[in-house]
Amino acid sequence: MEGAARLGLHARASAVKVRDQFVMARFGRTSRDRYRAAASPALRAALELPGDRWVDFEVYIEATELACRMFADGDLELAADIGMFAAEANMGPWRALVHRILSPGFILSLASQLWSHHYDGGRGVVLENGEGSCRFRVEDFPSPSAAHCHSVRGWCVGTIRLGRPRQVTVEETACRLRGDPACEFVAHWTR
Numbered sequence: 001m002e003g004a005a006r007l008g009l010h011a012r013a014s015a016v017k018v019r020d021q022f023v024m025a026r027f028g029r030t031s032r033d034r035y036r037a038a039a040s041p042a043l044r045a046a047l048e049l050p051g052d053r054w055v056d057f058e059v060y061i062e063a064t065e066l067a068c069r070m071f072a073d074g075d076l077e078l079a080a081d082i083g084m085f086a087a088e089a090n091m092g093p094w095r096a097l098v099h100r101i102l103s104p105g106f107i108l109s110l111a112s113q114l115w116s117h118h119y120d121g122g123r124g125v126v127l128e129n130g131e132g133s134c135r136f137r138v139e140d141f142p143s144p145s146a147a148h149c150h151s152v153r154g155w156c157v158g159t160i161r162l163g164r165p166r167q168v169t170v171e172e173t174a175c176r177l178r179g180d181p182a183c184e185f186v187a188h189w190t191r
Helices: 002-007 013-027 029-038 041-048 057-072 077-101 104-112 146-161
Strands: 010-012 054-056 123-130 133-139 167-174 183-190
Touching: 010 013, 010 057, 013 029, 013 041, 013 054, 013 057, 013 077, 029 057, 041 054, 041 057, 054 057, 057 077, 057 146, 077 146, 104 123, 104 133, 104 146, 104 183, 133 146, 146 167, 146 183
Parallel strands: none
Antiparallel strands: 010 054, 123 133, 133 183, 167 183
16 A cells, blocks of 8 residues: 555545445444544544545555455455445436436446546546447556455446446456556446
8 A cells, every 4th residue: 555655646535435334334333433443543534524635545445445354354345345335326316317318338438437536547448338248447547456446346337237237247357466457347237
């Protein structure tokens, strides 16, 4: 995580706060209180920030990894659940419109255009968008992290689900942590 701080990579406080909201929704108030008590001073400060300011990316990673350690014995698959939760939370009142009108791939392509709202580095790009599938790549992200990749995969699933497909799968097919030039996800769904 030191590398993220040196690179100056940031995430929005709202992305950190949605992790706190996820813990509350999934595990309840007592668990959320334990989560907050176990947080570093920097994470606790991010959770209390008014508005939606930028915070160090390492605080975002801590928020995700802490939830995984506390509630899933360190299994980062919980980060994918958090990403799915975030996708729905981010849609707010637009959810009903999205459900009725837009295709899952189009929703993901629109949502990827908001990457710079959530992170001040890299970009999310939909490379291929066909009927029932698409390919999403995270390009030029300064500080890859397994927790972030799992979260992005879950966010892709959650975002595509907004289009109400019957089934969704998203697989990470390339990852910078494995030496690939970018992290890439392939999604398939049936309507």
